[in-house]
Amino acid sequence: MPRITLPDGKVLDFSGPVTGAQVAEAIGPGLRKRAIGVKLDGGEIRDLSRPLDQDCAIKIITAKDDDPDALYLLRHSAAHVLAEAICTLFPGTRLAYGPPVDDGFFYDLKPPRPLSEADFPAIEAKMQEIVAADRPFVRCDYSAQEGLQRTKDDIYKRDNAERALQKGSDNLSFYVSGKPGHDWEDLCMGPHVPSTGWLKASKVMAVAGAYWHGDQNSDQLTRIYGTCFADEKGLKAHLNRIEEAKRRNHRKLGKEMNLFHIEEDNPGQVFWHPNGWTIYVALMEYMRHRQRKNGYVEVHTPSVMARSLWERSGHWEKYRENMFTTESEKRDFAIKPMNCPGHILIFKQGLKSYRDLPMRISEFGSCCRNEASGALHGIMRVRGFVQDDGHILCTDAQVQDEVANFCRMLTDVYKDFGFGVDKIAVKLATRPAQRIGDDASWDRTEKALGDAVTSAGLKYTVSPGEGAFYGPKLEFTLVDAIGRGWQCGTIQLDPNLPGKDRLDATYIDQDGQKRNCVMLHRAILGSLERFLGILIEHFEGKFPLWLAPEQVRILPISDAQIGYAHALRDRLQEHAVRVTVDEKADMLGAKVREARLARVNYFAVVGGKEAETGCVAMQNQQGEKLGTPTVDEFVARILAEIADKRLPAGMRVAD
């Protein structure tokens, strides 16, 4: 006699086991028609056709693009349709694994021949056939033995089945797209939508390689990515978002705006051009200012350090593969991949008192890491980069305050780029299986980090087991203007590196005893290269005035105003405004067009009228006319906006 509680608190009593479909029907036939699944007690999602045999709170899931549960169901089912289409078109295909993921789903499989984008139209056509047939997804449960028998010819599925049994399943479920024993079936735990007809808005997106179980030494599989939405509108919006991301691509804008380039012969290293370096320096100066305000001292440590130092820090053993090394007079050296050892070496100069703690050391640390060639990605993933790095050497007791202060500093910084607390996702990564330190200290430090986040007005989720072997960490992910996440900030507790067995950073405590510090590794922007890449995409190259490479362009209408234009330029330049004059023989319309396409923040049109009255005709990048202020007013407006670090309209964050 299950009692079913609905989301609005209403309770339905049934005389016997009911299916999700029957509950939906009981609520209303309209709902029944739109229902695709049911969610139990906020957790498990179940097929509409399966019984609900116990009291539970349920949500009937309907096909909606804004419901993650609905998308999960649709995409999981669409993965089956994709797999069926490929198996039909390419007989002999072995299936491995096909889960829903962010933005869609994939299916890992081994086709008889390599698949490429050229195969997509045929696959999509076959999928649409399956969808048009509107065949039901039918769940068939088999005993372990029978289930294994059904997968015996399929090594990956067989492996999956065995794993499921090991995890404690007492039977194995298969889903048939249509009639059992007749239509295509796949070992799968479900759940699925009622029938293939729900999957009209699906699309094959990409092909990629993947390994079985993600293991490089295991079989190489083909991964086909697809996506599915509740309706065409959702799919179209998704495709538009992809187009939008392409428009904002930092590599494209970097070229267009002449910010940087990367030489083909020198992969992973950025050549910053004047425009790009202007932004880079502005970022660095900004962070320097923030760090000073938060009690950091700035240092600079060598780029090349001897092997012996890296051996003591443990990097030579654990991080060797990612380090560029060199040699001089028979001694090995490495280019630094991290700044932490250098900072500890500075700390260790001279005897430190408890009064010196916490010591907050910052460095715009230029690091090189030998990233795998396939991992390189524009300026987002490079081999040479600069971090807004910092290490806080302190006592255990100071950790929580230091982390809380850090969180506040971080939210202040992110706000200046338009990322309010609602755009910052925080993850607390806790103790991994392989770790040092006792459980009591992990309990304490994990709690300290969590409490520090909360006290800064942020919320966090826990990633169990994701911490480093020596301590827990926080990771801060920014959500950009088009909804993508970028992990930037981090703070990580480390008692290992400053410990006795490593670099042995000590201080004399109040009681005269020598004790080891703990250390917090922390960064807010992370790699400046990457952060700048993120900003390019976030702002679509239309930087706030304080960051923009070309803040003002003066457009004389004819050569007669060039003298006036130069005088205006000199006025602005006195205040270090980044300004140019367009002296080309073009007509005004062409100059305006170019200035706007170049994403210049403001342009000042000066013709005969303005020259006579000492004014400028002011306009912004968006093409809004902003009146004809006098030169003094114009300069004042520009300087005020720079000083404010004002963000583009619509991106400002409320206090």
Place this chain on the structure above:
RNA sequence: GCCGGUGUAGCUCAGUGGUAGAGCAACGCUUUCGUAAAGCGUAGGUCGUCGGUUCAAAUCCGACCACCGGCUCCA
């Protein structure tokens, strides 16, 4: 590093075995112009690199390099 794709002028791209093209940008001349493209002209390429097939290769084959999408990696 692995899988799939791509590589032609500064940029965007056309060119499937027979004399390397277009638009934009650049440069020159004319125009001196009032808010998203004035007109005419000139110049610009070892077709990613190396090797092979062929009378002949941007085009076909092989190797390598870089980039793109993923995977992996990120003590």
